[in-house]
Amino acid sequence: MNLKQLSQQLGLSQTTVSRALNNYPEVSEQTRERVKSAAIKFNYRPNARATGLATGRARAIGHVIPMNSTEVLNPIFAEFIAGASRTYSKHGYELLLTMAATGTEDSVYRQIASRQSVDGIIVHGPRIDDPRISLLQELRLPFVIHGRDTANTSEYAWIDINNRRAFFQATKLLTDLGHRDIALINGEETMTFASRRRIGYEDALQLANIPLNRQLLFEGDLTEENGYLAASALLGLTKYPTAFLVSSYMGALGVRRAIHSAGLNMGSDISVIIHDDELSYFHNSGDIPQFTATRSSVREAGTLAAEMLLAIIDNPSAPLPNRLLEANLIIGESTGPKKR
Amino acid sequence: MNLKQLSQQLGLSQTTVSRALNNYPEVSEQTRERVKSAAIKFNYRPNARATGLATGRARAIGHVIPMNSTEVLNPIFAEFIAGASRTYSKHGYELLLTMAATGTEDSVYRQIASRQSVDGIIVHGPRIDDPRISLLQELRLPFVIHGRDTANTSEYAWIDINNRRAFFQATKLLTDLGHRDIALINGEETMTFASRRRIGYEDALQLANIPLNRQLLFEGDLTEENGYLAASALLGLTKYPTAFLVSSYMGALGVRRAIHSAGLNMGSDISVIIHDDELSYFHNSGDIPQFTATRSSVREAGTLAAEMLLAIIDNPSAPLPNRLLEANLIIGESTGPKKR
DNA sequence: GCAACAATTTAAAGCGCTTTGGTTAATTAG
DNA sequence: CTAATTAACCAAAGCGCTTTAAATTGTTGC
Numbered sequence: 001m002n003l004k005q006l007s008q009q010l011g012l013s014q015t016t017v018s019r020a021l022n023n024y025p026e027v028s029e030q031t032r033e034r035v036k037s038a039a040i041k042f043n044y045r046p047n048a049r050a051t052g053l054a055t056g057r058a059r060a061i062g063h064v065i066p067m068n069s070t071e072v073l074n075p076i077f078a079e080f081i082a083g084a085s086r087t088y089s090k091h092g093y094e095l096l097l098t099m100a101a102t103g104t105e106d107s108v109y110r111q112i113a114s115r116q117s118v119d120g121i122i123v124h125g126p127r128i129d130d131p132r133i134s135l136l137q138e139l140r141l142p143f144v145i146h147g148r149d150t151a152n153t154s155e156y157a158w159i160d161i162n163n164r165r166a167f168f169q170a171t172k173l174l175t176d177l178g179h180r181d182i183a184l185i186n187g188e189e190t191m192t193f194a195s196r197r198r199i200g201y202e203d204a205l206q207l208a209n210i211p212l213n214r215q216l217l218f219e220g221d222l223t224e225e226n227g228y229l230a231a232s233a234l235l236g237l238t239k240y241p242t243a244f245l246v247s248s249y250m251g252a253l254g255v256r257r258a259i260h261s262a263g264l265n266m267g268s269d270i271s272v273i274i275h276d277d278e279l280s281y282f283h284n285s286g287d288i289p290q291f292t293a294t295r296s297s298v299r300e301a302g303t304l305a306a307e308m309l310l311a312i313i314d315n316p317s318a319p320l321p322n323r324l325l326e327a328n329l330i331i332g333e334s335t336g337p338k339k340r
Numbered sequence: 341m342n343l344k345q346l347s348q349q350l351g352l353s354q355t356t357v358s359r360a361l362n363n364y365p366e367v368s369e370q371t372r373e374r375v376k377s378a379a380i381k382f383n384y385r386p387n388a389r390a391t392g393l394a395t396g397r398a399r400a401i402g403h404v405i406p407m408n409s410t411e412v413l414n415p416i417f418a419e420f421i422a423g424a425s426r427t428y429s430k431h432g433y434e435l436l437l438t439m440a441a442t443g444t445e446d447s448v449y450r451q452i453a454s455r456q457s458v459d460g461i462i463v464h465g466p467r468i469d470d471p472r473i474s475l476l477q478e479l480r481l482p483f484v485i486h487g488r489d490t491a492n493t494s495e496y497a498w499i500d501i502n503n504r505r506a507f508f509q510a511t512k513l514l515t516d517l518g519h520r521d522i523a524l525i526n527g528e529e530t531m532t533f534a535s536r537r538r539i540g541y542e543d544a545l546q547l548a549n550i551p552l553n554r555q556l557l558f559e560g561d562l563t564e565e566n567g568y569l570a571a572s573a574l575l576g577l578t579k580y581p582t583a584f585l586v587s588s589y590m591g592a593l594g595v596r597r598a599i600h601s602a603g604l605n606m607g608s609d610i611s612v613i614i615h616d617d618e619l620s621y622f623h624n625s626g627d628i629p630q631f632t633a634t635r636s637s638v639r640e641a642g643t644l645a646a647e648m649l650l651a652i653i654d655n656p657s658a659p660l661p662n663r664l665l666e667a668n669l670i671i672g673e674s675t676g677p678k679k680r
Numbered sequence: 681g682c683a684a685c686a687a688t689t690t691a692a693a694g695c696g697c698t699t700t701g702g703t704t705a706a707t708t709a710g
Numbered sequence: 711c712t713a714a715t716t717a718a719c720c721a722a723a724g725c726g727c728t729t730t731a732a733a734t735t736g737t738t739g740c
Contacts (some may be wrong), residue, residue: 002696004432013720020697028718045454049398052389053725060436060457067422072620078418082407085439094457095437096400099425117400117434222592225623252622253564253593257630260600268710279591280412283565290597342726354692358728368688390726395697 001044010027010038029290048094060094061309062118064108066125067101068188072221075250076298077124079279080146083302084122091310093119112252113139115185120309122146124279126158127190133213142316144309146219147192157312157320159305163193164200166294166327170273171204173292178338179243180208183216183234185227185255194219197247197275216241222230227254242338243271249282252291272334275327283310289332296327341384350378361516370386390432398435404448408442408466410530410562415590416638417464419619421488424462431650433459444579445472453479462486462650467500484649487532488640489555497652497660499645503533507540507666510585510613513632514668515548518678519583519611522554523574525567525595526587534559536602537587537615543637567594571659575602575610580680583611589622592631608652612674615667630674636667 008018020027020035052058100108120142129151136143143240148158185195218230246252252274259266277282284291308321345355360367393399440448460482476483488498503574514522528535537628558570586592592614599606614622616633623633648661
C-alpha cells in the first residue's frame with residue numbers, strides 16, 4: 001500500500017495524509033487520528049526511497065569497515081556497530097555497511113558520497129595522517145571518526161578513548177609492582193590508537209627510568225594467534241619479560257596460551273594487563289576479573305558516536321563535537337608483584 | 341552533479357545519457373564513449389534513491405542480526421557478513437544492517453518489507469519452528485536463511501553446513517579413541533544448528549553403545565566465559581568427562597582455560613574437538629592446528645548465500661536454491677586416546 | 681528521387697513521497 | 711450582514727532517475 005492508495009481509502013488528499021502522519025500542525029486532531037489508525041490497519045509505511053528523494057535525506061548512516069590485506073575482520077568493529085545501531089533505529093535511521101579494502105578506500109568513499117545513499121559516515125580505524133579525513137571534508141559529507149588522527153589539526157568530529165593515559169597507567173601499575181621488562185603486544189602502529197598506546201607505555205617507562213627495549217615490542221593484528229606467537233617468542237628470550245601489556249582481549253588469549261605452554265603461571269609468574277573493550281563474547285567481568293585491564297565499552301562508544309553524527313546532520317552549522325572517554329583501570333587476577 | 345546537469349554539459353537528452361551509462365544498445369558507440377568519459381570526468385554517479393524509485397529496485401540487501409536478551413553479539417555473524425559484502429559490492433548492491441532484539445523481530449521484518457529499502461533479506465540464526473520463515477513468505481520478500489529449520493517443510497532458500505554429520509564424525513572420532521564420557525558444550529538448542537549438532541552427537545554415542553548422560557550437556561551462548569564455566573563445572577564432577585565437544589572456537593578458549601586451571605593438559609589428559617568457522621581473528625591453522633576441528637568457512641558461506649539471494653532476485657520464478665556444505669574434520673593437537 | 685527501413689535521439693510520463701501555493705469552509709470582527 | 715481572519719484541506723510541482731512512445735536522422739533499394 002502506498003500513500004495514494006491510503007489517501008483514496010480515506011477520501012483525503014495525499015497532502016493531508018502525509019501531513020497527518022508527519023505530525024504537521026495544519027491537520028485536525030480528528031483526521032490525524034483517523035489517518036494514523038488507517039495507516040496501522042493497512043500496515044502502511046512510507047517508501048524509504050521516495051521519502052529520501054523528496055526530502056533529499058537518505059535517513060541512513062554509512063559505516064565503512066577497513067579490511068586490511070590479510071582479510072582480518074576485527075570483532076571490535078562489530079561491537080561498536082551494535083552500539084551505534086541502537087541509536088539509529090531509535091531515530092528512524094538505517095545503517096549501511098561497506099567493507100573497504102586498503103587501497104580502494106578513496107573510490108569507496110567517493111562512491112558513497114556521490115550515490116547519496118547515506119547522510120553521514122562513521123569512519124573506523126583511523127590511521128596516522130589518514131587521507132580519509134580531508135577526503136570527507138572535501139566531499140562535504142558529515143562524519144565522525146572512531147578514534148582520531150592527532151597528526152591532523154583540522155576540525156573534525158571524533159570520539160576516542162584516552163589511549164595514552166590508559167596505557168600510561170597500566171604500565172605504571174606494572175613498574176610499581178617492580179616489573180622492568182615489560183612487553184607491549186600492540187596493534188599495528190599505523191593505527192592511531194596503537195601509536196598512542198605506545199606513547200603512554202614509553203612515558204611510564206621513562207618515569208620509572210627504564211630504557212626502552214625494542215625487542216619487547218610487537219605490533220600487528222591482535223588475533224589470538226598473533227598474541228600467542230609474539231608471547232611465545234618473547235618468553236623464549238633468555239631475559240624474558242615478566243609482564244605483558246596487550247592491546248586486546250583476543251590477543252591476550254593467545255598470550256595466556258603462550259604463558260601456559262611455557263609452564264608459567266599468569267598472575268604469579270607473569271603479569272598481564274589488557275585493554276578490555278567489553279566485547280559481549282569476551283567478558284572480563286566478575287568481582288576479580290581474569291585480566292587486569294584498562295576498560296572502556298566500545299559499544300557505548302558506538303552509541304555516542306551515532307548520537308554525535310545525528311546531531312551534526314541535524315545542525316550542520318554547529319561546531320563539530322568531539323569526546324574523549326577515559327578507560328577505567330580494573331585490577332584482576334593477572335597481575336602481581338615481580339618475583340625475585 | 342546529476343543526470344540533468346550532465347546531459348546539459350554534453351548537449352544530449354537525459355534519456356540518451358542514461359542509456360549510454362546503462363549500456364543500452366540504442367546508443368551509438370561514439371556517444372557512449374563520450375558520455376562515459378564525461379561521467380568519470382565530472383565524477384557523476386546516479387543518485388541511488390532516484391534510481392531505486394524509478395526501477396522499483398533498491399539494489400540493497402538487508403541482514404537482520406538477532407540479538408538475544410543477553411545482548412550478546414556473535415562474531416560469527418560479522419564474518420559471514422564480510423563474506424556476503426564482497427558479493428554485494430561486486431554486483432553493485434549495498435548492505436543494510438539491522439539488529440533485531442528477540443521479541444521485536446516481527447515488526448522489524450514488517451517494517452523492512454514495507455519501507456522497501458531492500459530487495460531481499462538474509463536471515464541469521466534460525467530457530468526451531470522459526471516464525472520468520474512464514475512471515476517473509478507472506479511478505480513476499482526474497483530471502484535466504486543461513487542455516488535452516490528442519491521443522492519447516494515449506495520451500496525456502498537456505499545454505500547450511502551438515503551440522504549433524506560433522507558432530508557425528510567428531511563424536512565418533514572421540515569414541516574411537518576410547519572416550520566414553522564426552523561433554524557437549526553447545527549453543528542454545530532453540531537454534532537449529534545446535535539442535536542438529538546434538539543429534540549427530542547422540543547418534544555417534546548410540547553407535548558406540550554409550551548411554552546419553554545429560555549431565556554432560558551444556559547449552560548457551562558460546563562465549564569464552566560460558567565455555568570456561570561449563571567446563572570448570574564438568575571437570576569438578578567425580579567422574580569428569582575425558583573429552584569435550586565445543587560448538588565454537590570462542591567457547592573452546594574458555595574450555596581450554598578451564599582444563600589448564602584444573603591442572604590438566606589438553607590433548608593428553610582431555611581431548612577437545614571444536615567447530616571451527618575459520619574466523620579471521622581466531623585462526624586454528626598450521627600443519628597441526630591447536631584444536632582438532634570440524635571446519636567450514638563461514639565467510640565463504642556468506643559469499644554463497646549472497647550469490648544465492650541475488651540469483652533469486654534476478655529470477656524470482658526459478659525454484660528456490662539451497663546448499664548443504666560439508667565440514668572437514670581436521671586433526672589437531674587437542675585430541676588423543678583416552679588415558680586409562 | 682523517394683519510399684521503406686534501421687539507427688539514433690528526444691520529450692514526457694511516472695516511480696511515491698514532500699512541500700509550495702493555493703482554495704474552501706468555518707469563525708470572528710466591525 | 712459583509713469583510714477579514716483562521717482552520718482545514720487540496721492540486722500540482724518537483725526530487726533524479728528510467729522507460730515508453732514518438733521524432734528525427736541516416737541508409738538502403740528500386
